[in-house]
Amino acid sequence: MKSVRKAAAIGGGLIGGGWVARCVLAGVDVDVFDPDPEAERKVAALMANAERAMARLWQGQALGNRGQLRFVSSIAEAVEGADLIQESTPERLDIKKKVHAEIGASAEAEAVIGSSTSGLLPSDFQVDSDRADRVMVAHPYNPVYLLPVVEIVGGARTSDAAIARAMEAYADIGMKPVHIRKEIDAFVGDRLLEAMWRESLWLIKDGVATAETIDDVVRYGLGMRYAQMGQFMTYRLGGGEAGMRHFLEQFGPSLKWPWTKLMDVPEWDDQLIDMIAEQSDAQAKGLSVKELEQIRDNNLVDFLKVLHRNDWGAGALLRNPAAASLKDGANTLPDGDVLKTFDGMVDPDWTDYNGHMTEFRYLDVFSTSTDELLVWIGGGPAYASSGASWYTIETHIRHLDEVAAGKPIRVETQLVDHDEKRLHLFHRMIGVEKENLLATGEHMLMHVDMKAGRGSPMPAEMKAALDIVAERQRDMPRPDAAGARIGIRRKG
Amino acid sequence: MKSVRKAAAIGGGLIGGGWVARCVLAGVDVDVFDPDPEAERKVAALMANAERAMARLWQGQALGNRGQLRFVSSIAEAVEGADLIQESTPERLDIKKKVHAEIGASAEAEAVIGSSTSGLLPSDFQVDSDRADRVMVAHPYNPVYLLPVVEIVGGARTSDAAIARAMEAYADIGMKPVHIRKEIDAFVGDRLLEAMWRESLWLIKDGVATAETIDDVVRYGLGMRYAQMGQFMTYRLGGGEAGMRHFLEQFGPSLKWPWTKLMDVPEWDDQLIDMIAEQSDAQAKGLSVKELEQIRDNNLVDFLKVLHRNDWGAGALLRNPAAASLKDGANTLPDGDVLKTFDGMVDPDWTDYNGHMTEFRYLDVFSTSTDELLVWIGGGPAYASSGASWYTIETHIRHLDEVAAGKPIRVETQLVDHDEKRLHLFHRMIGVEKENLLATGEHMLMHVDMKAGRGSPMPAEMKAALDIVAERQRDMPRPDAAGARIGIRRKG
Numbered sequence: 010m011k012s013v014r015k016a017a018a019i020g021g022g023l024i025g026g027g028w029v030a031r032c033v034l035a036g037v038d039v040d041v042f043d044p045d046p047e048a049e050r051k052v053a054a055l056m057a058n059a060e061r062a063m064a065r066l067w068q069g070q071a072l073g074n075r076g077q078l079r080f081v082s083s084i085a086e087a088v089e090g091a092d093l094i095q096e097s098t099p100e101r102l103d104i105k106k107k108v109h110a111e112i113g114a115s116a117e118a119e120a121v122i123g124s125s126t127s128g129l130l131p132s133d134f135q136v137d138s139d140r141a142d143r144v145m146v147a148h149p150y151n152p153v154y155l156l157p158v159v160e161i162v163g164g165a166r167t168s169d170a171a172i173a174r175a176m177e178a179y180a181d182i183g184m185k186p187v188h189i190r191k192e193i194d195a196f197v198g199d200r201l202l203e204a205m206w207r208e209s210l211w212l213i214k215d216g217v218a219t220a221e222t223i224d225d226v227v228r229y230g231l232g233m234r235y236a237q238m239g240q241f242m243t244y245r246l247g248g249g250e251a252g253m254r255h256f257l258e259q260f261g262p263s264l265k266w267p268w269t270k271l272m273d274v275p276e277w278d279d280q281l282i283d284m285i286a287e288q289s290d291a292q293a294k295g296l297s298v299k300e301l302e303q304i305r306d307n308n309l310v311d312f313l314k315v316l317h318r319n320d321w322g323a324g325a326l327l328r329n330p331a332a333a334s335l336k337d338g339a340n341t342l343p344d345g346d347v348l349k350t351f352d353g354m355v356d357p358d359w360t361d362y363n364g365h366m367t368e369f370r371y372l373d374v375f376s377t378s379t380d381e382l383l384v385w386i387g388g389g390p391a392y393a394s395s396g397a398s399w400y401t402i403e404t405h406i407r408h409l410d411e412v413a414a415g416k417p418i419r420v421e422t423q424l425v426d427h428d429e430k431r432l433h434l435f436h437r438m439i440g441v442e443k444e445n446l447l448a449t450g451e452h453m454l455m456h457v458d459m460k461a462g463r464g465s466p467m468p469a470e471m472k473a474a475l476d477i478v479a480e481r482q483r484d485m486p487r488p489d490a491a492g493a494r495i496g497i498r499r500k501g
Numbered sequence: 502m503k504s505v506r507k508a509a510a511i512g513g514g515l516i517g518g519g520w521v522a523r524c525v526l527a528g529v530d531v532d533v534f535d536p537d538p539e540a541e542r543k544v545a546a547l548m549a550n551a552e553r554a555m556a557r558l559w560q561g562q563a564l565g566n567r568g569q570l571r572f573v574s575s576i577a578e579a580v581e582g583a584d585l586i587q588e589s590t591p592e593r594l595d596i597k598k599k600v601h602a603e604i605g606a607s608a609e610a611e612a613v614i615g616s617s618t619s620g621l622l623p624s625d626f627q628v629d630s631d632r633a634d635r636v637m638v639a640h641p642y643n644p645v646y647l648l649p650v651v652e653i654v655g656g657a658r659t660s661d662a663a664i665a666r667a668m669e670a671y672a673d674i675g676m677k678p679v680h681i682r683k684e685i686d687a688f689v690g691d692r693l694l695e696a697m698w699r700e701s702l703w704l705i706k707d708g709v710a711t712a713e714t715i716d717d718v719v720r721y722g723l724g725m726r727y728a729q730m731g732q733f734m735t736y737r738l739g740g741g742e743a744g745m746r747h748f749l750e751q752f753g754p755s756l757k758w759p760w761t762k763l764m765d766v767p768e769w770d771d772q773l774i775d776m777i778a779e780q781s782d783a784q785a786k787g788l789s790v791k792e793l794e795q796i797r798d799n800n801l802v803d804f805l806k807v808l809h810r811n812d813w814g815a816g817a818l819l820r821n822p823a824a825a826s827l828k829d830g831a832n833t834l835p836d837g838d839v840l841k842t843f844d845g846m847v848d849p850d851w852t853d854y855n856g857h858m859t860e861f862r863y864l865d866v867f868s869t870s871t872d873e874l875l876v877w878i879g880g881g882p883a884y885a886s887s888g889a890s891w892y893t894i895e896t897h898i899r900h901l902d903e904v905a906a907g908k909p910i911r912v913e914t915q916l917v918d919h920d921e922k923r924l925h926l927f928h929r930m931i932g933v934e935k936e937n938l939l940a941t942g943e944h945m946l947m948h949v950d951m952k953a954g955r956g957s958p959m960p961a962e963m964k965a966a967l968d969i970v971a972e973r974q975r976d977m978p979r980p981d982a983a984g985a986r987i988g989i990r991r992k993g
Contacts, residue, residue: 019991023739027925069637083952085597085625086941091516092869102782118682121596123896132590136661150722150723151551151738151739155725156721156722156725156726157721157722157923158718158721158722160716160718178734180716185717185721186713187710187714187717187718187721189709189710189714190708190709190710191707191708191709193709195709195713196511197704197709197710197714197721198718198719198722199719200700200704201697201700201701201715201718201719201723202723202732203700204696204699204700205693205697205732208692208693208695208696208734209578209693209694209732209733212689212692215683215685216682216683217681217682217683217685217689218679218681218682218689220733221733222679222680222681222689223648223689223693223731223732223733223747224651224730224731224732224733224734225677225679225680226652226689226690226693226729226731227677227727227731227732228648228729228730228731228815229648229649229650229677229728229814229815229818230642230648230649231690231694232644232722232724232726232727232728232729232731233647233648233801233804233805233815234642234648234729234801235719235720235723235727236720236724236728236800236804237720237724237796237797237800237801237804238716238720238793238797238800239715239716239717239718239719240694240697240698240701240715240716240717240719241712241713241716241777241780241781241784242716242781242784242785242793243797245781245785245790245793246643246790246793246794246797247515247643248790253777253778253781253782254774255777257774257777258774259776260564265528276773282746284748285733285745285749286745286746288733288748289733289734289737289745290745292733292734293734293737297738298738298740301730301734301737301738304739304811304813305726305730305735305812306739308728308729308730308807308811308813308814309725309729309862311807311810311811312725312729312804312807314807315800315803315804315806315807316800318803319796319803321796321800322721323719325719326721330908335545344976346914365892367868368864368868368893368896369861369862369864370861371864371869372861372863372864372896372898373526373861376859376860376861400857401860401900402899402900403897403899403900403987404860404897404898405811405895405896405897405898405987406864406895406896406897406898407894407895408892408893408895425988426988426989427989428989428991429849431989433917433988433989441623451987452987453987453988453989454810454959455938491987491988492986492987492988493986494984494985494986495895495897495925495943495944495947495983495984496918496925496945496983496984497918497919497923497925499919499920
């Protein structure tokens with residue numbers, strides 16, 4: 010059960026809009042206030058990016074309920090009844106102080122009031138708020154709908170209870186809140202970024218390396234480690250079995266070496282700005298920011314998928330809304346005789362060197378469809394923990410037509426036959442745009458007692474659910490292709 | 502055609518051994534010299550890690566020819582005839598000077614002589630070498646067999662020709678060489694690492710954050726961006742459509758803010774070492790370095806797979822040795838009547854919530870087997886560019902037994918039938934340890950003229966290759982299951 014039902018977004022730019030998208034897709038209603046007349050368009054663009062990313066992340070699995078998105082005309086209206094209030098206004102103390110005074114005048118006593126600021130201090134901007142005890146920094150990273158970390162920093166008047174509640178509330182929308190113990194400028198992440206940034210500026214200014222070279226050193230090397238282990242854990246591995254202390258004792262002396270120019274800041278003049286802007290343009294090789302954003306999001310989603318499968322880091326936080334609903338035991342057959350068991354698109358990852366959907370992805374889709382039906386009859390992932398499960402024992406796929414990457418597809422499922430232990434399914438994969446039959450998948454499944462390792466009768470209520478499906482689909486003709494043999498048929 | 506045939510590794514520790522593994526798996530012969538009596542054991546452990554990673558990366562596809570690995574008893578013996586000489590000795594100038602003098606006495610005139618040093622300058626250690634013009638820094642990142650970046654830094658006496666040759670030679674073993682234009686301490690990557698490291702030490706010393714918090718901020722946030730775009734490209738996206746110059750103009754002033762404590766270095770005393778070592782132990786939650794290495798390698802391999810599929814960054818560099826051999830046109834049928842078309846293991850990624858191999862992965866394996874046979878008859882990926890290709894039109898899979906993650910499997914393929922346009926294959930998936938039949942895959946393929954979008958006769962030489970397979974397999978009985986129907990069979 011989610012502890013955040015309604016959120017308020019004060020400011021809907023790149024960061025504010027990212028918050029909106031994260032909340033809506035996590036099933037939280039969001040009221041947005043932003044005086045910018047372009048705000049609706051900007052938020053819509055971010056929502057589209059986020060939806061695309063989620064579709065890729067959960068490939069054809071239902072995304073759970075979305076929250077309602079509303080644009081409202083005042084801060085008071087937005088924050089009314091909100092459990093979570095996120096302020097993402099420009100980085101000016103005068104603006105933030107005023108906005109927090111206004112938020113405080115209408116906020117619920119138990120609301121979390123987080124600011125997305127990347128540098129201002131909560132003690133400074135909470136002063137005029139009637140709810141100063143609930144005001145804190147909650148600093149995310151772009152894109153907010155994909156990167157989970159959020160730095161929580163309290164100010165002089167922030168209560169411990171508010172911090173504790175924030176740790177819960179942000180986790181509830183799929184994030185990784187980290188509590189920074191002391192209120193310092195730029196918190197943790199931006200200080201690390203700033204350190205690397207300063208060093209990089211010197212490298213460019215001194216003609217040692219270009220923006221592209223520096224980025225290459227990062228993305229072909231140390232960045233691949235940072236994405237999963239950070240720096241201390243990575244160094245721990247550098248120490249080998251001798252351990253972290255050994256590593257530190259070895260590494261320590263180099264602190265005294267003149268390795269960095271951090272003691273100084275380069276002059277921020279037009280010449281340096283020109284140099285970096287030109288190098289950055291060269292590096293982008295004509296890709297627009299919009300194109301780069303898509304590339305970034307695809308890579309981030311795929312990293313998340315990897316880490317989800319490996320149950321590590323940012324991926325270990327992910328909660329598949331479809332899987333979550335299974336655990337909630339919402340195992341009920343949808344109405345009607347046509348069972349739509351898959352509703353998604355051909356993921357661009359699924360295409361092969363011919364530009365077609367890769368062979369095994371047809372079975373991936375059909376398996377997802379089978380799993381969906383199993384969930385409906387109470388035989389999904391949660392059921393396996395009872396010691397019994399459904400095993401596929403045979404599959405027959407026919408490829409009938411082609412479909413391109415990104416195109417919508419659905420699967421309709423027919424129950425051809427069943428008895429106490431067995432299930433004979435026939436899936437039809439349909440291209441939504443042309444309503445053409447792309448492929449069929451015919452499957453025989455066995456209900457298995459996993460301990461005994463052999464077929465066993467399914468529970469009566471599961472059988473009853475299948476009987477209902479069979480009854481509803483009584484008038485559907487048996488598919489011509491069901492039970493067909495494979496072979497070269499020769500004339501004469 | 503590879504331009505590196507033989508490499509010499511002088512030093513076989515964590516970094517030297519990583520080089521050895523990268524070279525051997527890239528098909529390069531390596532002679533190792535390391536006076537440490539433990540060197541053979543250490544290199545073997547790194548080779549095992551690297552082989553495991555490559556098996557995961559290329560899932561059941563042939564890994565191409567490995568290089569020969571030899572341990573030799575002198576530097577002279579190791580470097581004789583080597584195109585690439587990699588020195589990975591301790592970070593002491595006196596040692597490196599002596600070793601480079603010895604290498605220079607026996608090295609080929611055209612050899613690349615790279616040092617893995619992360620801080621010493623080539624001008625300093627090349628002085629006593631007879632081949633000083635070939636000596637340079639070639640600084641990699643751990644693990645060398647997975648992370649591709651290598652920083653190339655010449656010294657006062659290094660020739661331009663040697664640098665140019667190094668850029669070619671390291672790319673040839675799958676790396677991303679980046680040329681650092683000026684010879685400065687710590688080059689580029691270690692300066693960036695050092696900048697973040699110093700800032701982190703202050704954060705810990707001042708009690709702002711723990712090692713775990715800092716790593717969390719990195720791996721749940723900024724590190725996910727670094728793994729694919731580095732910092733300049735990431736900031737470019739932060740600027741939105743207004744562009745990099747706009748971003749720089751906005752960001753610039755913060756350089757003057759007191760965001761970092763980089764102007765100072767924390768005292769490196771026992772108290773700080775204790776603090777970090779204890780926090781690092783807590784963060785590791787009992788996982789050994791060996792376990793963490795496996796987690797790291799799994800994640801890195803999976804990131805590489807993602808980036809390979811997305812044709813981006815570190816993944817865009819990857820060359821599948823199997824795919825490379827296709828392009829070379831090495832399309833020949835192996836000898837014998839038994840066609841082994843898959844030889845790999847059940848990737849741990851392939852298991853589902855029951856702990857079994859995921860349904861669609863059986864088809865993944867069988868498709869790989871089909872592709873392998875197609876390559877042998879000249880109908881693989883390279884053939885598709887001719888405008889014709891083989892399409893699978895039907896598939897019948899039977900699941901007969903289970904197999905656990907990590908276990909070796911192979912597939913044997915029987916040509917059941919073929920005519921001018923069609924191919925009827927029967928694959929048997931076999932568990933290697935128990936020689937048990939796990940599954941069968943029966944496939945009908947059609948030779949398709951892709952422009953016309955319909956079946957067309959295959960070229961005569963392809964048909965001839967299939968005729969040879971049919972002739973060799975003439976005495977194999979037709980599989981009982983071939984052409985079997987799916988359905989619930991009832992008694993009586």
